[in-house]
Amino acid sequence: MTDSHTEAGAAPAAGDHRAAVLAGFLGWTLDAFDFFLLVMCLTAIGREFHKSDAEMAVTLGVTLAFRPVGAFVFGLLADRYGRRLPFMLVLVFYSVMEVLSGLAPNYAAFLVLRALFGVGMGGEWGVGASLAMEKVPPRLRGLLSGVLQQGYAAGYLLAAVCYYFLFGRLGWRPLFFLGGLPALLSVFVAFRVKESEVWRKTRHQNWQDLCRSALSHWKLFLYIAALMTGMNLASHGTQDLFPTLLERKWHFGPEQRSALTAFSMVGAICGGTLFGLLSDWWGRRRAMVTALLAAVLVVPLWAFAPSVAWLWVGAFLIQFLVQGAWGVTPAHLTELSPDSVRGFLPGFGYQCGVAVASTAPYVEAVMARRIGYAGAMAGVAASVFLLAAVLTAVGRERRAVTFGE
DSSP, X not given: OXXXXXXXXXXXXXXXXXXXHHXXXXXXXXXXXXXXXXXXXXXXXXXXXXXXXXXXXXXXXXXXXXHHHHHHHHHHHHHHHOSHHHHHHHHHHXXXXXXXXXXXXXXXXXXXXXHHHHHHHHHHHXXXXXXXXXXXXXGGHHHHHHHHHTHHHHHHHHHXXXXXXXXXXXXXXXXXXXXXXXXXXXXXXXXXXXXXXXXXXXXXXXXXXXXXXXXXXXXXXXXXXXXXXXXXHHHHHHHTTHHXXXXXXXXXXXXXXXXXXXXXHHHHHHHHHHHHHHXXXXXXXXXXXXXXXXXXXXXXXXXXXXSHHHHHHHHHHHHHHHHXXXXXXXXXXXXXXXXXXXXXXXXXXXXXXXXXXXXXXXXXXXXXXXXXXXXHHHHHHHHHHHHHHHHHHTSOOXXXXXXXX
């Protein structure tokens, strides 16, 4: 498909696709901000609730494990009723769950609230990505995919900054109250983002047709779920317990941990944007495989850095490459998915992969008891990078395909 043919079709006005990308970016930013506040505060919350690192890692796993529920519910709603309304609903829902997490009286209540937050977190990505990717020009889809996906890294960066400045003064609970901010984004969506024209042209008239269409693409769903399992093992295996590694192995205080984490997320934002752009030239799979194989080479420096200076270099490079591969994902998955189930299929497949990968923090924490956090995280990282590269390479791609035709 040529760009001229695409833009002569149903390409949206520039202001419209920019608003959609901005809304998707901010939604994913604030979603990740809320999740990574827990990552940054993990050991402090564990001390208050008298729980070990492994037990607190379960709260991370539960959040990830419940994300497919949100992707299933909100994804189907997005294909049946449009992208905008489910997107606004999910923003409000996960904001409320985050605020309530800050009020949890005990570990059991906190665990339940994190599961409910996972439902909201799982619903956001698929709906937001389909809305944004259906609006952007195909020639820019890879670049803007990288920008959109790096909302995740921006959220981690924002969580690290807030942790740096506020945790020592306020403790962990007030940080979770900041999680109410995403609800305000729903107002922006309501007034600035228009409904997807691709959805209007390909919408299902009833639930029976929608379910039949979704079930007919079961093979594609299984591939997306497998690919996203590898990709989520790569990201959560290198991110979720990294602040814990810095505390246990390097004996970093809260300020040092948050500063280094924030620096690594700068690398993530740069890598995601760059590889997203490269995917428009090289192809989606080639860009992703290149980033993942390069990440394998960086693992020793990242996990076994000989000095603090090299630790900073390794942290920057590993996230530059991991999120480099991730930056291609929104474009790649939405292009693989048929118009009729684009709200449901990429997000549900993605979040099912998350559910499988949700065991990574717990497995690393258990392994760390025997071989230390560096050895545990290095072994997991190298293995899952190779797995994700193979899964990417054996699939297909539909780079710059025209949506809605």
